[in-house]
Amino acid sequence: MSKTERAEHVSADTTIESSDSSMFDALVLPGGYINPDLLRRDERAVAFVREFVEAGKPIGVICQGPWSLIEADAVRGRTLTSVASFEIDIRNAGGKWVDEDVHVDNRPSLLISSRDHDTVEKFAETLIGELAATPEEHSDDAEQAGSSR
Numbered sequence: 786m787s788k789t790e791r792a793e794h795v796s797a798d799t800t801i802e803s804s805d806s807s808m809f810d811a812l813v814l815p816g817g818y819i820n821p822d823l824l825r826r827d828e829r830a831v832a833f834v835r836e837f838v839e840a841g842k843p844i845g846v847i848c849q850g851p852w853s854l855i856e857a858d859a860v861r862g863r864t865l866t867s868v869a870s871f872e873i874d875i876r877n878a879g880g881k882w883v884d885e886d887v888h889v890d891n892r893p894s895l896l897i898s899s900r901d902h903d904t905v906e907k908f909a910e911t912l913i914g915e916l917a918a919t920p921e922e923h924s925d926d927a928e929q930a931g932s933s934r
Contacts, residue, residue: 801827801829801830801833802829804833806833806836806837806840806842807840809837809842810842810843810916811837811842811843811844811845811895811916812833812834812837812842812843812844812845813844813845813846813847813912814834814844814845814846814847814850814851814853814854815847815848815850816846816847816848816849816850816868816899816901816902817848817849818849821848821849821850821851821852821853822849822852824852824853825852825853825855825856830853831853831856831857832857834853834854834856834857834859835857835858835859838854838857838859838894841893841894842894843894843895843896843897843915843916844859844894844895844896844897845896845897845898845899845908845912846865846867846896846897846898846899847867847898847899847900847901847904847905847908848867848868848899848900848901848902849867849868849871850867850898851865851867851871851874851875851898852871852874855874855875855878858878860875860878860879860880861878861879861880862879862880863880863881863890863896864880864881864882864883864888864890865880865881865882865883865888865890865896865898866882866883866884866885866886866887866888866898866899866900867882867898867900868900868901869884869900885900886899886900886904886907886908887899887900887904887907887908887911889911889915891915895915895916897911897912897915899911
């Protein structure tokens, strides 16, 4: 499958227009090329992402998903991973890019990032584990520097 081929169709339960960030406990931003590009150009979607950031809610992001975080000015001071081509974009937005399969940054709020479709299973396991953890059980970002989870 190429980056521009459509994958399986999945129907949405709701839309940005009919949703409020207070309805959700966490946000997962999709990877791929087309969806993240469309989201970052949609002012409502960027505002929705920003609401999660400002509320300190957990966010998961994979592949090219950081585009929406960059557009929402939400990577400044954060450490995350993504597809390698986003290293410059993340650094230019004030973030720190790391070459890891999955990275957990829990300062100031939980941000779980993953590289690409090859790491999606590890991303899902980490995301579920971190969301189910108590605050005391969350991964220590400092311990993960340079590691692949």
